[in-house]
Amino acid sequence: MSKNIDPRQQTIRDMVKEFAEKEMYPVSKELDQMPEPRKFPKELYRKIGEVGFIGFNMPKELGGSGKSHLEYITLVEELCYHDAAIGLLCAVGELATFPIIHFANDELKKKYVPDCATGKRIPAFVLTEPNAGSDAANQSTVAVEDGDHYIINGEKIFIMHGDVAEIGVLFCKVEGKPKMSAFIVETDQPGWQARTLKNKMGMRAATTGGIILKDVRVPKENLLGEFGKGFRYAMTTLDSARIGVAAQGVGIAQRALDESVAYSKKRIAFGQPIAKLQAIQWMIANMATRLEAARCLTYQAVLLQDKGERFSKEASMAKLFATETANFCVDRAMQIHGGYGFIGEFSPIEKLYRDQRVLEIYEGTSEVQRLVIAGNVIGR
Ligand SMILES: Cc1cc2nc3c(=O)[nH]c(=O)nc-3n(C[C@H](O)[C@H](O)[C@H](O)COP(=O)(O)OP(=O)(O)OC[C@H]3O[C@@H](n4cnc5c(N)ncnc54)[C@H](O)[C@@H]3O)c2cc1C
Numbered sequence: 001m002s003k004n005i006d007p008r009q010q011t012i013r014d015m016v017k018e019f020a021e022k023e024m025y026p027v028s029k030e031l032d033q034m035p036e037p038r039k040f041p042k043e044l045y046r047k048i049g050e051v052g053f054i055g056f057n058m059p060k061e062l063g064g065s066g067k068s069h070l071e072y073i074t075l076v077e078e079l080c081y082h083d084a085a086i087g088l089l090c091a092v093g094e095l096a097t098f099p100i101i102h103f104a105n106d107e108l109k110k111k112y113v114p115d116c117a118t119g120k121r122i123p124a125f126v127l128t129e130p131n132a133g134s135d136a137a138n139q140s141t142v143a144v145e146d147g148d149h150y151i152i153n154g155e156k157i158f159i160m161h162g163d164v165a166e167i168g169v170l171f172c173k174v175e176g177k178p179k180m181s182a183f184i185v186e187t188d189q190p191g192w193q194a195r196t197l198k199n200k201m202g203m204r205a206a207t208t209g210g211i212i213l214k215d216v217r218v219p220k221e222n223l224l225g226e227f228g229k230g231f232r233y234a235m236t237t238l239d240s241a242r243i244g245v246a247a248q249g250v251g252i253a254q255r256a257l258d259e260s261v262a263y264s265k266k267r268i269a270f271g272q273p274i275a276k277l278q279a280i281q282w283m284i285a286n287m288a289t290r291l292e293a294a295r296c297l298t299y300q301a302v303l304l305q306d307k308g309e310r311f312s313k314e315a316s317m318a319k320l321f322a323t324e325t326a327n328f329c330v331d332r333a334m335q336i337h338g339g340y341g342f343i344g345e346f347s348p349i350e351k352l353y354r355d356q357r358v359l360e361i362y363e364g365t366s367e368v369q370r371l372v373i374a375g376n377v378i379g380r
Contacts, residue, residue, distance in 0.1 A: 001292055003254075005299055009074045016075060020082035023047055028083045031205035032351055036198050040164040040207045042122075045089050049119010053079070054093035058101060063114030069240075069305045073247045073298065080251030084355040085205035087248060092160040092206060095241045095363075096123035099169050100184060103225035103233045108184060112167060124165035126185075126211065127234050128158045134368050137231050139180055141172035141213060150174070150183065150223075152191075152216040158362075162209025163196040170218075171230045180230035184222045191216040202354030238363050239312045242319040243305065245363050246298040249322035252356045253291045256326070256333035259349060260284055263337055274336070283336055287329045294322035313376035320369035323359035330356050 004010050023044065031041055048054055057072035058064025067075075072094070079087030097116040100109060100123075115121040132138040141154025152172060156162065168185040187194070193212040200208060225233060261284060264275035274280045301314035330352045334341035337349050344350035360366045 001296060003295070004074075006070060008071055012071060012074045013078045016078035016082065019051060019053075020079070024079075024083050024086050028086065028205075032085065034204070037196055038198075038200075038204060038207055040122075040161065040196075041089070041205055042164070044086065044205075045093070045122065046119045048086075048090050049093065049117070052118075053090045054097075054119050055117025057094070058097065058113065058117045062101065062109055063117035069243070069302045070299070073243060073302045076244050077247040077251040077254075077298075080248045081255045083205070084248055084252050084352070085203040087251065088160070088203050088206040091241070091244050091248065092125070093119065093123065094244065095237065096125040096161070096165075096167075096169055098237045098240060099125070099182065099224060099233050102236065103182075103229070104184065105225075108222065108224070112184060116167065121166045122161050122164055123167040123169060124159050124162045124209070125237065126156050126159050126162060126165075126168040126170040128156060130155055130157050133158075134365060136171075136234060137180060139171065139173050141170075142175055143172050143181070143183065143218070144175045146217075148220050149217045150220065152183070152185070152213050152218060154213045156211040156213070158197070159209045159211060160206060160362075162211050163194045163207050164209070165194070168192075168211075169224065170213075171234050174227060177227055179228035180234075181227050182224035182230040182233050183218045184224055185216060185218050189216060190214075201357060202351070203358055239315045240305065241363050242315040242369070243298060243301045243311070245359055246294070246301065246315070246318035246322035249319075249324075249326035249356070249359050250291065250295050250298055252326040252352055252359075253287070253294060253322070253329040256329040256349070256352055257284070257287045257291055259347065259352075260287065260333045260336045263340075263347070267338075280336055283332045287332050290325045290328055294318070294325040297321050313373055316364070316369040316372040316376075319359075319364070320366055320373065323356075324366065326356040326359055 052065045055064035056067050056075050060066040116123045143150040143152045170185045171182045174181045191214040194209045197208045264280050265273050267274045297318040301311050301318040304311035333349050340346040341349035
């Protein structure tokens with residue numbers, strides 16, 4: 001299969017390459033190796049928004065570019081090929097805005113989406129708690145009615161951009177109601193206490209936050225959609241975002257393969273390029289084969305999404321396989337590069353190794369993807 005199943009994809013790849021050379025490579029190392037406390041790259045985030053990447057597949061009437069999901073997935077794949085952590089900046093903006101676009105009323109959409117789509121305001125998807133990760137429905141954060149507001153107390157953790165977010169799409173229980181709901185929360189209030197989590201292994205350009213909520217006030221009209229539907233909104237958002245994580249994996253795996261092919265042609269051992277050795281050829285053949293399968297699964301899922309068909313199982317299959325493929329390909333790339341892979345000053349492989357690892361964890365672990373797939377295949 002060609003990398004492109006649609007001619008528009010090559011245009012996107014070329015556009016991202018140009019952006020990467022101008023805006024990403026000059027800051028990539030600095031953002032990855034910034035000493036603690038790490039700072040969120042606001043200026044770069046705004047640029048990513050201004051060129052239309054965050055709102056790529058968002059509706060034009062809400063400030064987006066109105067592209068298809070396939071085009072958006074290609075964008076994420078290509079950004080992550082050049083720098084996965086910077087690609088993640090864009091993907092998180094899209095993830096956190098998705099529930100507003102799909103479940104909020106028109107008033108809330110008009111109020112919040114255009115600024116999120118264009119990078120003017122930073123949104124976060126605020127679901128995970130210290131004791132509610134895979135078991136996301138086990139929320140302890142509670143909203144209590146107080147006149148024309150709700151007052152929210154609780155704690156959230158591992159929230160991408162949670163340390164700097166200006167808008168939180170926050171999931172929690174509502175006192176007196178059995179199921180989880182969701183609110184759009186403006187974070188510029190003293191009760192929203194956010195910090196940047198330290199010593200993150202990879203994806204360092206995109207910071208991750210922990211949030212304590214102490215009497216956070218949210219107007220009643222900022223309820224997202226309907227009461228009790230928060231879990232469904234979160235899971236629908238994650239179904240879509242999982243194709244994005246699969247695309248992150250494809251981008252990283254492609255980079256690992258390309259670096260390995262180039263290196264194996266120039267590295268001489270025993271008087272010949274190591275690319276002539278069958279041991280190296282087999283590693284490259286395995287990487288290329290898995291990468292192709294990962295790309296097929298990812299495109300299959302996103303084509304279903306573009307057609308408006310069910311894609312939950314396919315999204316989980318794509319995420320599971322593509323993220324494990326990224327892990328496999330980067331590991332093989334390190335083997336092919338030997339010491340020059342392990343030491344970051346010689347090649348991008350060390351950074352790829354750190355960046356890819358979280359793909360099997362966030363937006364549902366590989367084990368959770370297997371649960372979703374089995375549930376679809378066997379039936380519940
Ligand atoms: C860098 C980063 C960014 C993140 N960004 C966000 C964000 O923006 N917003 C947000 O809300 N969350 C975010 N998360 C949270 C992420 O989605 C969770 O970490 C993930 O869902 C796993 O939850 P957990 O860490 O609590 O692990 P746990 O749920 O405690 O899982 C621990 C282990 O048990 C396994 N396990 C758990 N339950 C089962 C089961 N039923 N069957 C089989 N195995 C099981 C898991 O697969 C895992 O191996 C982020 C996490 C990280 C690390």
